[in-house]
Amino acid sequence: MPIHFSACSFGYHRRKPVISGFDGELPPGRTVFLGPNGAGKSTLLGLAASALLPRTGTVTYRGMNTTDRRTLAAYRRRIAWMPQQLAAVPGLTARDQVAYVGWLKGMSRREAWEQSLRALQRVELGDRADDKISRLSGGQQRRVGVAQSLVHGAEVLLLDEPTAGMDPRRRSVFHQTLGNLPPTVHVILSTHDTADLETVYDNVLVLVDGRIRFQGPVGEFLAHAEPGTVPGRRADSAYHVLTERDRAWA
Numbered sequence: 001m002p003i004h005f006s007a008c009s010f011g012y013h014r015r016k017p018v019i020s021g022f023d024g025e026l027p028p029g030r031t032v033f034l035g036p037n038g039a040g041k042s043t044l045l046g047l048a049a050s051a052l053l054p055r056t057g058t059v060t061y062r063g064m065n066t067t068d069r070r071t072l073a074a075y076r077r078r079i080a081w082m083p084q085q086l087a088a089v090p091g092l093t094a095r096d097q098v099a100y101v102g103w104l105k106g107m108s109r110r111e112a113w114e115q116s117l118r119a120l121q122r123v124e125l126g127d128r129a130d131d132k133i134s135r136l137s138g139g140q141q142r143r144v145g146v147a148q149s150l151v152h153g154a155e156v157l158l159l160d161e162p163t164a165g166m167d168p169r170r171r172s173v174f175h176q177t178l179g180n181l182p183p184t185v186h187v188i189l190s191t192h193d194t195a196d197l198e199t200v201y202d203n204v205l206v207l208v209d210g211r212i213r214f215q216g217p218v219g220e221f222l223a224h225a226e227p228g229t230v231p232g233r234r235a236d237s238a239y240h241v242l243t244e245r246d247r248a249w250a
């Protein structure tokens with residue numbers, strides 16, 4: 001896949017880079033993206049979404065480059081990004097909001113309107129499509145955000161903590177929804193929750209201090225768990241082993 005980072009550097013303040021000389025790629029398939037608070041996950045997703053542009057280096061997808069004006073629009077049509085905060089337009093219904101994003105991504109008004117309902121149904125919000133977003137709960141608003149990323153049929157979905165605020169049943173249904181997307185759709189989902197990692201995901205990516213600490217198949221990730229860990233706790237244990245390593249030596 002898909003999204004390649006080459007010698008990328010970025011920081012919100014000039015003297016404080018979040019990533020520096022970063023080389024790597026977001027793997028194909030369905031990937032869970034883990035890392036401690038402040039590791040740089042949202043920043044990396046923002047760069048992959050072209051919402052942020054690298055200060056140096058390049059971010060590319062199938063030959064399109066986020067810093068090349070000639071390819072940026074085509075890049076954005078293929079990549080969907082759900083940031084942590086939903087930027088809702090005041091007064092819009094859930095369906096208006098999702099259709100609006102589809103239109104921004106280049107769909108006709110009619111197509112965007114039709115597909116918006118389908119996208120909301122996929123996240124189990126079809127019955128709330130005509131409700132104002134301000135009347136939806138925090139977890140429901142996250143699902144509107146996910147519907148926005150599904151509406152225009154993107155090839156890569158970058159989802160920044162989409163399951164935050166969802167109850168366990170919704171979370172599980174949500175992961176299954178992603179699992180049912182065609183295999184041609186790649187998903188990178190950042191989360192602090194390792195509970196559902198084994199259900200539909202192929203890969204795990206762990207970022208610590210702006211560097212990739214682990215990248216590989218779920219089975220390889222789980223092999224880092226402390227010996228003797230019970231099956232339901234292996235993902236949690238593997239995560240702690242991988243991220244606490246430096247601290248233990250410090």
Ligand SMILES: Nc1ncnc2c1ncn2[C@@H]1O[C@H](COP(=O)(O)OP(=O)(O)OP(=O)(O)O)[C@@H](O)[C@H]1O
Nearest residue numbers: 012013018035036037038039040041042043044192
């Ligand atoms: N808009 C911003 N302005 C200034 N600094 C920022 C901004 N957004 C993030 N940062 C800083 O960049 C670093 C990386 O933050 P980022 O949000 O990418 O991490 P994260 O891994 O997504 O964290 P979390 O798991 O808490 O969401 C942190 O030190 C953070 O304080």
